[in-house]
Amino acid sequence: MAPAGRGEGPGAGRTRRHRAGVVALQAPGVAQARDRDGTWNGTAGVANLRTGRERLPQDRYRVGSITKTFVATVVLQLEAEGRLSLDDTVDRWLPGVVRGHGHDGRRITLRQLLNHTSGIYNYTDDQGFVDKVFGDGFFEHRYDTWRPRQLVGIATEHEPYFAPGAGWHYSNTNYILAGMVVEKVTGRSYASEIGRRILRPLSLRATSVPGTDARMPRPSGRAYSKLSEDPKAKIHDVTELNPSGAWSAGEMISDSADLQRFYRALLKGELLPRKQLREMTSTVPVDPKEPDVRYGLGLMQLKTSCGKDVWGHGGGIHGSSSEALTTRDASHSLALNFNGDWSGDSWAVVEAEFCG
Numbered sequence: 474m475a476p477a478g479r480g481e482g483p484g485a486g487r488t489r490r491h492r493a494g495v496v497a498l499q500a501p502g503v504a505q506a507r508d509r510d511g512t513w514n515g516t517a518g519v520a521n522l523r524t525g526r527e528r529l530p531q532d533r534y535r536v537g538s539i540t541k542t543f544v545a546t547v548v549l550q551l552e553a554e555g556r557l558s559l560d561d562t563v564d565r566w567l568p569g570v571v572r573g574h575g576h577d578g579r580r581i582t583l584r585q586l587l588n589h590t591s592g593i594y595n596y597t598d599d600q601g602f603v604d605k606v607f608g609d610g611f612f613e614h615r616y617d618t619w620r621p622r623q624l625v626g627i628a629t630e631h632e633p634y635f636a637p638g639a640g641w642h643y644s645n646t647n648y649i650l651a652g653m654v655v656e657k658v659t660g661r662s663y664a665s666e667i668g669r670r671i672l673r674p675l676s677l678r679a680t681s682v683p684g685t686d687a688r689m690p691r692p693s694g695r696a697y698s699k700l701s702e703d704p705k706a707k708i709h710d711v712t713e714l715n716p717s718g719a720w721s722a723g724e725m726i727s728d729s730a731d732l733q734r735f736y737r738a739l740l741k742g743e744l745l746p747r748k749q750l751r752e753m754t755s756t757v758p759v760d761p762k763e764p765d766v767r768y769g770l771g772l773m774q775l776k777t778s779c780g781k782d783v784w785g786h787g788g789g790i791h792g793s794s795s796e797a798l799t800t801r802d803a804s805h806s807l808a809l810n811f812n813g814d815w816s817g818d819s820w821a822v823v824e825a826e827f828c829g
Contacts, residue, residue: 500817501697503528504809505729506826507737514729520694520812522708533679533693533728534810535716536795537788540725541648545587545771546739547655547666549749556658559584559752559770563591566654570622573629581637583654586647587770588757592633595644596624599631606718607791611700611711618685619718624649641759641768645722648771652721663721675738680727687713690726696792697813704815711791723790729808732797736785739772740803754784754801779828783807789814798823 501518514530551557563571563578563586571578576593585591596602605614628646635642652663659666664682672680681690689696689712699706716724727735742750756767756774765776775783775798785798792812796819799806807826811817 500811501528501813502809502811502817503530503532503534503729504807504822504826505530505733506805506807507733508805512730518812522695522697522710526694528694528812529692531679531692531728531730532810533690533726534795534812535689535696535788535790535793536725536727536732536797536810537719537723537790537793538645538648539727539732539786539788539795539797540719540721540723542739542771542786543667543671543725543735544648544651544655544663544721545753546744547663547670548583548587548651549745549753549770550670551655551658552752553746553749557583557654559587563650563654566657567650570625570653571629571650575632576629583651584752584770585637586651586654588641588768589643589647590638590641590757591644591647592635592637592639592642593644593646593650594628594631594633595642596628596646596649599627602627602718608700611709611714611791615711615714616687617718618715619720621649621653621720624718624720625653641757645719648722649720655721667725671735671744675734675743677727677731677735680725680731680735682725683716684724685715685717687715689713694812698792699815708813714791716790719790723788729797729810732795732808733799733806736797736799737803737806740784740799740801775823777827778824781827783823783827787819794819796823798827800827 504515506513516528520526520528552559561583563581581591604610625646655663655666667682695710696712697708698711700709738744753770753772756769759766759768767774772784773786782801783798784801788795792814794811794814794817797808809819809822
């Protein structure tokens with residue numbers, strides 16, 4: 474796949490590297506990379522199995538947990554404005570919401586929500602929720618509306634993973650609570666805060682917070698899932714769904730250009746003062762077995778095989794698997810998406826792009 478607008482010449486080496494990155498897709502997907510020399514687009518496979526329409530660089534897609542970086546950015550902006558502190562307890566803003574089976578919002582800070590050290594149970598690990606939302610119950614429940622308090626309630630029916638601050642465990646519940654805190658502090662929906670604080674200032678016109686709207690904006694492809702871990706399972710079209718079950722932990726829609734614009738602006742300090750950006754990029758270890766992965770406040774730090782650090786987030790939701798990353802100086806970025814949630818090696822694309 475040839476890069477857009479580039480030929481052989483002084484930048485030929487970089488052109489070949491970008492080409493390696495987009496070819497590494499090896500599954501139905503789309504990738505876009507940017508550096509000082511320009512923008513490169515690559516696509517693989519089809520956006521629609523029925524019509525055979527190929528994927529387009531401007532296709533929009535569900536970005537899943539990449540939503541978390543947007544939410545964390547808003548929380549940090551509120552801290553910069555003096556409207557909250559990262560050391561505030563969850564209970565200060567949401568009294569009594571985090572209670573049950575050992576959970577206690579009086580002992581958990583907002584910082585611990587954002588860096589996943591709270592110990593709060595991840596509601597998407599609950600088997601009943603999994604069966605309804607990700608398994609055989611998907612077609613019966615795909616248009617159901619879930620409320621944030623309902624999702625937190627599912628989590629607090631289980632014991633926490635550990636005492637607050639005593640470990641690290643990824644939990645979507647943390648970011649449901651972060652979205653609820655944004656709404657309590659501002660008196661407005663978290664979606665409207667993302668819109669006025671991030672999307673409009675950066676002109677991210679392909680990015681949206683759909684709420685309960687099950688439709689995908691155009692242009693976009695279809696999203697496919699096997700709804701099973703069985704590799705031989707039937708492939709289903711899961712494009713339309715009510716994303717409220719993900720809410721502020723993963724409901725957003727975007728495209729590759731917008732995601733890169735967002736992360737580059739964030740790391741360049743266009744969205745946060747220096748103090749808050751330093752907080753966001755202060756990381757904790759994820760797993761002793763994975764020393765090359767660390768987590769900040771809604772932001773991951775990953776070390777590639779060639780020693781480069783890249784910053785960003787990944788996201789997965791029905792039929793959609795995404796990654797958006799940039800170097801710390803925001804000079805080189807990549808965003809990609811697979812429109813099948815069982816296939817594709819995003820890290821192979823990242824390695825090819827940043828180390829190829």
